[in-house]
Amino acid sequence: MDKPCRLFLLGAEVDVITPADVMAFVGRKVAAKERAIVANHNLHSLYLFQRRAxxxxxxxxxxxxxxxxTPMIAWAKLMGHKVSRTHRCTYLDFREDFWALAQKNGWRxxxxxxxxxxxxxxxxxxxxxxxxxxLDLHTGFFDINGPANALLLADLRDKKPDVLLVGMGMPRQETWILNNLDRLPDCVILPVGAAFDYEAGVMYTPPRWTGRLGIEWLVRFFHEPKRLFERYFIEPWWLIPQALRDVWRLKRTA
Structure with a gap:
């Protein structure tokens, strides 16, 4: 994969990449023993991005x-960018490829x-x-500013993982990565939210066809309306100024 196309969308930067591109990037970084962060943006993270330094x-x-x-993909297309649903990347979409590669290549x-x-x-x-x-595991329920964090960092230094998955939800996982980055081993770091709750079967996993149809968010909402109402129906309104800037930018370049 050549250097991906980077867009400025709804107030933040994102890369036009496919799940296969992500796996290729992870493989290259692991082979080179280089530290790298593979982040992700959705409407919730964009809301947090605007409000939190x-x-x-x-x-x-x-x-x-x-x-x-999927809404970001739709908005990018509306703004004239060459993107499609193939450029949506989430753990549930690439997890089988990831674990197959981890097994094949002996990744820790x-x-x-x-x-x-x-x-x-x-x-x-x-x-x-x-x-x-x-695969090594550590609970995400600990004091990230206390002695338990120091013990976790020591274990990471001892285990020397090739890939570190951090699933503590936004923005806790991103804050933890940022605050501890200099003390983490050289590995590929991916914030993955509730990925392992899906693996354990304690959180509903929407069929992948719902993502392809653009209705995964709606299926999730029907299963967890109390938790997701504000995220899906309130937070996006805060992105209107960023959306208007995108429209203004499009008109300037037309």
Missing amino acids: DMRAFYDKADLIEIDS VYHVGGEAAHNAASKAAILARYPRVH
């Missing part, structure tokens, strides 16, 4: 920024996130599909 600082550190949002994977009670089920689900995967 630490989120802006985190994305400044990112080497690759996925588009994890470390996941920080999820409840301790669910981690065994998450690992068992992955190993049932990819039994030779090297």
